[in-house]
Amino acid sequence: MVAVPLIRVVGLVRVFGAQRVLDGVNLDVAAGEAVALLGPNGAGKTTLLKIVATLLRPTRGTATVAGHDCVRDAESARAVLGVVNHGAHIYEDLTAHENLAFWARLRGRPADSQTLLGVLADVDLERHAGARVRTFSAGMRRRLALARLALTSPRVLLLDEPFAGLDQRARKWLEGRLEAFKAGGGALLMATHSFGRELGICDRLAILAGGRVALDTPRAGLDPQDVQRLYTAHTEELS
């Protein structure tokens, strides 16, 4: 029996006014798999992530998360989703601890101090637990945003440039968490502009161009130069 992919996108079309940003995207991400979504600015990476995240409705086509339709059964999809996009989703006038407590309670998760401090320690923010987020650097805010994911137990992760703004230590922490997530059977779809180390956790590369997946290939055996070559070949054809 073939397992149903945790993320399934079939014939996805999304039109904004006169602009057809997505034009028939098909993509599957299986349990225990990480797929990197590459493409130039305006290729539709964020649009695709937002549709799978149930934040945007497609013009046509379907997207399902763990078997739940992202439009007709959005609430069930959201219960298994973890999303980190460009916005950090943190309140600047709350402390790091208060932010985590708020989001934990909103999602019905444990919000006791010990749990929250443990999560903050994971992202090396324990010493700043009582500081207002307004005083945080961009990298610290990013780490706090990623710490929110640790409060829930998503089966599917949608990440938009998750490594942006992170120092080496935080990058290593995130790589470890994402590997553990995959090993636990989670599915990861990650938009990125990087061809380097960030792709290390990914099993496949999907290059978006012209509103479609121009190339969907295993990452194994590809070094950054190979990725650059493939990227250029599949995106410049359409420019």
Add this chain to the structure above:
Amino acid sequence: MAWKDLVIERRSKETLNALLFFSLALLFVFQFALGPDRERLASVLPGLLWLGFILSGVLGLGRAFLVERENDCWEALLLAPGDKSAIYLGKLAGSLMLMAVVETLVLALFVVFFDVDLSHALPGLALVIGLGTVGIAAVGTLFAAMTAQVRARELLFPVLLLPVLVPVLLGTVKATEALLLREPLAAVAHWLKLLAAADVVYLAVGLLTFDVILEG
């Protein structure tokens, strides 16, 4: 949700300060417009009081979801699983507390500015103000969510809200007028029933439709 909003407001004091200064400015304008004529003042005081409450309410409620917009948290609210009406109730509770503080101060300033004695009417006034505030906050919170992501929200919000508040304005002004004329509470029972009915309708509509409004 209410706890979060109150903590942020306590630290930033953006909305509270703006509302207090606005209320003070409004009272100065009323004072200059009415002059020392006590008879004219007595006849227009109920309307002025509620005009002050509603204008402050419009200003304050229009900012109900500002903190979500400014901190890029609107999508995160949408992504929270479960019944979104809990978010509506939390926002409503926060708005009610803020409006209660502002209205208490405005009422106190009214007493000082216009040298009026409200002591005989305080219990009844508290009931009328409570019912009126719930109605204003219930529909105001809903419309604030509706207009939060719209470009012309500062214009659209009061344009949408004020016509819907006519029943509340009517009930509160008439009930306040009667109470200030030392009529008993029983004499204004029909206005109180109108207010209570409006509150029930606004709350029900808010709870039933907030999910749809948040989804956009």
